Each structure stands twice: as C-alpha cells, then as structure tokens.
Amino acid sequence: MARNPRTVALLALLTAVTLGVAACSSEGGKQEEESTNSGNAGVADTPRLTIAMVTHEVPGDTFWDLIRKGAEAAAAKDNVELKYSNNAEAPEQANLVQNAIDSKVDGIAVTLAKPDAMKDVVAKATAAKIPVVAFNAGVDNWKSMGVLQFFGQAESVAGEAVGQRLAQEGAKKVLCVIQEQGHVALEARCAGVKKGFGSAGTVENLNVNSKDMPSVKSTITAKLQQDKSVDHVVALGAPIALTAVDAGKDAGSAAKVVTFDTNKELVNSIKSDGVKWAVDQQPYLQGYLAIDSLWLYLTNGNTIGGGQTVYTGPSFVDKSNIDAIAEYANRGTR
Amino acid sequence: MTHRLLARPELGSLVGAIAIFVFFLVIADPFRQTSAMATVLYVSSTIGIMAVPVALLMIGGEFDLSAGVNVTASSLFAAMLSYQLSLNVWVGVLVSLVFALGIGFLNGFLVMTTKIPSFLVTLGTFLMLQGANIAITKQVSGQVATDNISDMDGFSSARRVFASSFEVGGVSIRVTVLWWLLFVVIGTWILLRTRFGNWIFAVGGNVDSARAVGVPVRQTKIALFMGVGLCAWFMGMHRLFAFNTVQSGEGVGNEFIYIIAAVIGGCLLTGGYGSAIGAAFGALIFGMTNQGIVYAGWEADWFKFFLGIMLLFATVLNMWVRRLAVRR
Numbered sequence: 001m002a003r004n005p006r007t008v009a010l011l012a013l014l015t016a017v018t019l020g021v022a023a024c025s026s027e028g029g030k031q032e033e034e035s036t037n038s039g040n041a042g043v044a045d046t047p048r049l050t051i052a053m054v055t056h057e058v059p060g061d062t063f064w065d066l067i068r069k070g071a072e073a074a075a076a077k078d079n080v081e082l083k084y085s086n087n088a089e090a091p092e093q094a095n096l097v098q099n100a101i102d103s104k105v106d107g108i109a110v111t112l113a114k115p116d117a118m119k120d121v122v123a124k125a126t127a128a129k130i131p132v133v134a135f136n137a138g139v140d141n142w143k144s145m146g147v148l149q150f151f152g153q154a155e156s157v158a159g160e161a162v163g164q165r166l167a168q169e170g171a172k173k174v175l176c177v178i179q180e181q182g183h184v185a186l187e188a189r190c191a192g193v194k195k196g197f198g199s200a201g202t203v204e205n206l207n208v209n210s211k212d213m214p215s216v217k218s219t220i221t222a223k224l225q226q227d228k229s230v231d232h233v234v235a236l237g238a239p240i241a242l243t244a245v246d247a248g249k250d251a252g253s254a255a256k257v258v259t260f261d262t263n264k265e266l267v268n269s270i271k272s273d274g275v276k277w278a279v280d281q282q283p284y285l286q287g288y289l290a291i292d293s294l295w296l297y298l299t300n301g302n303t304i305g306g307g308q309t310v311y312t313g314p315s316f317v318d319k320s321n322i323d324a325i326a327e328y329a330n331r332g333t334r
Numbered sequence: 335m336t337h338r339l340l341a342r343p344e345l346g347s348l349v350g351a352i353a354i355f356v357f358f359l360v361i362a363d364p365f366r367q368t369s370a371m372a373t374v375l376y377v378s379s380t381i382g383i384m385a386v387p388v389a390l391l392m393i394g395g396e397f398d399l400s401a402g403v404n405v406t407a408s409s410l411f412a413a414m415l416s417y418q419l420s421l422n423v424w425v426g427v428l429v430s431l432v433f434a435l436g437i438g439f440l441n442g443f444l445v446m447t448t449k450i451p452s453f454l455v456t457l458g459t460f461l462m463l464q465g466a467n468i469a470i471t472k473q474v475s476g477q478v479a480t481d482n483i484s485d486m487d488g489f490s491s492a493r494r495v496f497a498s499s500f501e502v503g504g505v506s507i508r509v510t511v512l513w514w515l516l517f518v519v520i521g522t523w524i525l526l527r528t529r530f531g532n533w534i535f536a537v538g539g540n541v542d543s544a545r546a547v548g549v550p551v552r553q554t555k556i557a558l559f560m561g562v563g564l565c566a567w568f569m570g571m572h573r574l575f576a577f578n579t580v581q582s583g584e585g586v587g588n589e590f591i592y593i594i595a596a597v598i599g600g601c602l603l604t605g606g607y608g609s610a611i612g613a614a615f616g617a618l619i620f621g622m623t624n625q626g627i628v629y630a631g632w633e634a635d636w637f638k639f640f641l642g643i644m645l646l647f648a649t650v651l652n653m654w655v656r657r658l659a660v661r662r
Contacts, residue, residue, distance in 0.1 A: 102373055
C-alpha cells in the first residue's frame with residue numbers, strides 16, 4: 001500500500017475524477033432543460049410598482065407553480081415588484097390581504113376560493129384605494145365584491161364539459177377523485193362532471209389525500225380492484241392523474257384516466273398514451289394576466305374584459321393538439 | 335421581589351417577544367406602522383384566546399389535540415342549526431356553547447375513566463370531529479361549507495360581540511384583542527389567586543400526592559378540558575361572525591399552534607409548571623413571526639422554514655433566560 005501522503009492524495013484525486021465522470025448521466029436531468037427565458041421582452045419604463053399576489057395555494061402543487069411563473073414573467077416585463085404569499089385557510093388568507101394593505105402595495109391580485117370570507121378584507125382594500133383583481137377562483141362572486149377584473153374558469157362549467165365529453169366517448173361508470181376532501185372548487189368540479197354526464201351512467205366520488213401520494217395510489221388501486229365496472233377515472237389535478245395511471249396498471253384495470261389541469265409530466269403522458277386528455281384552465285395565463293392587468297390599470301386606466309369575466313378555460317388538451325403545447329410544457333410554462 | 339419576578343415562567347417568553355419585535359421592526363418597513371401592529375395583534379389574539387385554556391390544561395398535566403377542530407365544529411354547529419331551522423342566530427350560538435362544553439366534558443371524562451393518556455384520547459376525538467365536520471356538513475347543507483347566515487336575525491348583534499372592530503387613533507382594532515386580554519387576566523387570576531388554581535398545579539405536578547391531600551383530581555381535569563371547549567366555542571363564534579360562512583375542513587393543525595404558544599410561554603410538556611401570561615407572549619411571538627415574515631417580503635416558499643427558525647430561536651432564548659434566572 002502506498003504510505004506516501006502525496007501518493008495517497010493523488011490516488012484519492014484520481015478516484016474522485018473517475019467517479020465524477022462515471023457519475024454523469026448521459027441523458028435526462030438539468031442538461032436537457034431548455035432555456036426558460038420566456039419573459040425576454042425587455043422591461044417597461046413605467047415607475048416601479050409593488051403588487052401583492054395572495055392565493056389559497058396548498059404548498060407544493062405544480063399547478064400553482066405555473067400561476068407563479070406567469071405572474072413572475074409579467075412582473076419582470078412590467079417593472080413590478082411581486083410580493084407572493086399564500087395560505088389555504090380562508091381566515092389566514094384574509095389576514096395576508098390585510099398584510100398587503102398595511103404594506104401599502106399599489107395593487108392586489110387575489111384568489112377568491114372562499115368568497116364570503118374574503119369579502120370584508122377586499123372591501124377594506126378598495127376603501128384604501130388599492131385596486132384589486134381576482135383570478136382562478138371566485139367567478140360567481142367577484143363582481144359584487146368591488147373587484148375590477150377576473151381571470152379564470154367556472155369550475156362547474158369545466159366539470160360539465162368534462163362530463164359531456166365522457167358521455168360522448170361512451171363512458172358508463174366514472175370515478176371522480178377528490179384530492180382534498182371539503183375543498184369547494186374540487187367538489188364543484190365533480191358535481192359538474194356528474195351534471196354534464198347526465199343519464200349516460202353513474203359518477204362516483206373518491207376522497208384521497210394529496211399530501212400523501214403512496215396513499216393516493218393505493219386508495220385508487222383498491223377502488224379499481226373492488227369495482228371492475230369503472231371505465232373512466234377523472235382526476236382533478238395533474239399529479240393525481242399520473243398516479244391514477246400507475247394505480248390502474250397495478251389494479252389490472254382498463255379504466256382510462258382523464259384530468260383537470262396540466263403540467264410538464266402530464267403533457268408528456270398524453271403524448272405517450274398514459275393520460276387520455278386534460279381540460280386546461282391555463283394557470284400561467286391567469287397569473288400573467290392578474291399582474292399585467294393591474295399594471296395596465298395603474299399606468300393607463302385600462303380594464304381587460306370591460307368589466308366582464310375573462311375566461312382562461314376550459315380548453316381540451318388531447319392527442320390532436322398536444323404537439324403544439326408540449327414544447328411550452330417542457331419549458332415549464334404550460 | 336426582583337428574584338420572584340425573574341423566576342416567573344413567562345419571563346423568557348417576554349424577552350423572546352421583545353427580541354422578535356425589535357428584529358422585525360428593524361428589517362421590515364411596513365411592520366413599523368400602527369395598522370400593521372393591529373393586524374399582528376389580531377392574528378395573535380386568534381391564537382392567544384385558545385392558548386390560555388390549552389396552557390391551563392397543560393399545567394394540569396394533559397393535552398387536547400381536538401382543540402383546533404373543535405373550533406370549527408362549534409362554528410359549524412351554530413351556523414347549521416340556525417340556518418336549517420331558521421332560528422335567531424343567538425339560539426345557535428348558545429346551543430353550540432353547550433355542544434362545545436360537551437366535547438370538552440367527553441374528552442375529560444374519557445381520559446379520567448379509561449386512564450388512557452389524553453394524547454391518545456383526544457387524538458381519537460380529533461379524528462372523529464374532523465370526519466364528522468365534513469360528513470355532517472355535506473349531509474345537511476349539500477356542500478362542504480355552511481350557508482351564509484349574515485342576513486339572519488341576531489347576526490349583527492352577535493357580530494358586534496364576537497367579530498367587530500373599533501377605532502383607536504385612526505387605527506381599527508379587532509374586538510378579539512380585548513377578549514384575548516380578558517381571557518388572559520381570568521386565566522392568570524384562576525391560576526394565582528384561587529383554590530382551583532392550586533388544584534391545577536397540584537394535579538399537574540404530582541397526581542398521587544394531590545389526591546392524597548384531597549384535591550378532586552377528576553373534577554379538576556374535566557373542568558380544564560371543558561375550559562378548552564369554552565374557548566374553542568368562542569373562537570368558533572368569532573370565525574363564523576367574521577367570515578359569515580365556515581369551511582368544514584378548517585382548523586386542522588391549529589391544535590399544535592396552541593400547544594406551541596403555551597410551550598414557548600414557559601409551560602412544561604410534563605405539566606405542573608407554566609402561566610397564562612406566558613401563553614399570551616407565546617401567541618404574540620407566533621403572530622409577529624407569522625405576519626412579520628410576510629411584511630418583510632421574504633420568499634413565500636420558505637415561509638414555514640423561517641417560521642421554524644424563529645420559533646426555535648424564541649424557545650432557546652426563553653430557556654436561556656430561565657436558566658439564568660434560576661441560577662441567581
């Protein structure tokens with residue numbers, strides 16, 4: 001054995017280099033990521049504005065990632081400082097809006113998942129002469145609350161569209177997977193699916209816990225094993241849909257998976273015949289428009305949609321249009 | 335006198351609260367405004383009102399993990415009862431008080447009768463309430479939130495009691511802040527000035543010797559659980575009248591925040607030691623950190639991480655101060 005310290009050091013270095021080279025992956029990983037410079041259009045010369053975005057995001061969902069990316073892209077272009085905060089519980093979210101009012105921001109973009117709980121604090125913001133726009137949730141309530149503009153989709157309408165399409169495609173027994181029991185918008189989606197599906201067959205709800213993916217998978221597997229007549233599974237979020245595809249394989253079920261909302265992995269899954277189709281509400285666009293509309297309002301007095309709801313969905317993503325979207329999805333903006 | 339002051343359980347948390355306050359005062363501009371102070375006080379009060387009975391219960395040697403969902407359960411109960419039967423909301427409010435006290439009694443009764451640790455018993459009632467909240471709400475109102483009751487008789491007077499705000503020098507302060515102070519005063523008075531207070535320390539310190547000297551252990555502990563029920567009802571009413579409707583899935587996880595506030599405030603996890611004022615400082619530390627991070631504009635993804643650091647910092651400082659005080 002080599003006793004000389006210099007030899008030892010040399011050997012160690014050689015080993016490290018060999019290991020380092022061997023440890024490189026020939027494909028996949030960061031090296032294949034494309035540039036994400038979507039907001040490369042220069043910066044507006046308007047004065048620096050501060051806009052607060054307050055959402056009901058449950059941390060760690062890919063959907064909200066897209067909303068934030070859209071908001072950040074708009075903020076970068078519009079010379080806006082974006083202050084993002086979130087809390088899934090309505091009273092806490094209201095506190096965060098109050099926090100933004102205290103901080104004297106120039107504008108507030110807020111999601112109205114629980115409109116009744118947000119009413120008072122939104123009124124306080126308007127009283128403090130801070131313009132408020134809403135996005136993503138609250139399509140039926142924003143007008144009566146003194147909110148300027150709204151960008152999003154009606155969950156029930158999207159649900160009905162999904163139900164109708166399933167009926168057309170000959171589904172008989174549909175399983176609607178709710179990943180957060182008691183969530184208003186998610187329950188509305190499944191109710192919408194049921195309504196749109198009508199007399200074509202039955203829709204059954206299944207509650208799973210999205211914070212624990214292994215249990216999501218085993219719950220769906222168990223349900224598919226127990227009820228062999230299920231021919232379609234409706235997931236309400238992209239990560240759940242991907243898990244449902246796995247669960248279907250485990251259960252030996254032929255049930256097809258369709259879903260609300262997309263992300264990068266989901267788009268690739270549609271391409272490779274995993275998930276059949278998705279109904280998209282364009283979260284990136286919601287985040288982008290929420291910030292951009294405030295900038296337009298604050299710098300030029302414009303309102304997008306002329307006081308009416310600006311719908312960002314529902315639109316279907318399936319085999320026929322997937323190639324056009326896949327490129328952006330891989331960039332992480334769809 | 336100074337020695338007695340230094341040996342108080344809440345001293346450490348007071349120093350921690352001052353340190354956190356000064357910290358955010360320096361780094362966050364908006365934190366310096368009085369309106370921001372009002373927001374911080376409000377957030378702290380929503381934790382603090384529950385932290386008082388939770389601290390008393392911990393001093394008495396028990397935990398209540400169902401405290402968070404009990405808040406939601408009592409507000410759901412009041413909202414649905416009033417709406418479905420078209421009653422004056424005050425009827426729902428008062429019947430709901432009986433309901434919340436009943437949950438507290440059930441917790442205490444089960445703990446004392448079965449001799450199973452309260453951690454397990456209340457974990458059971460916590461899960462049961464969590465499920466029942468969603469299931470019953472959906473059964474009764476056909477959706478996962480209660481119907482809006484803001485146009486019903488008695489709503490505006492109930493709102494004045496539980497969820498109004500008043501102006502002090504142009505700053506709007508929520509009424510819960512006053513209630514919080516009142517609850518802290520009552521809690522402190524019970525602990526330090528009444529026979530029942532002595533019993534609480536006795537049953538939490540050493541239950542056998544307490545029994546030997548004639549302390550009614552069973553009644554004391556059941557009363558402490560019912561105290562948590564009482565304050566859970568109060569917070570439930572605040573949530574209902576501040577936000578008009580209640581989401582059935584809320585409140586989960588808050589029980590830990592109440593316990594954290596009590597522990598930061600100097601309560602021992604093993605019981606027999608602590609104070610109500612300390613729990614108030616604990617709630618204040620939590621409220622300041624919670625909102626201060628947002629006022630400072632720190633990246634939202636890191637929110638929980640920062641919260642954890644600040645709480646550890648406050649707790650370590652707290653322990654250090656207490657050790658210093660004891661050494662004197």
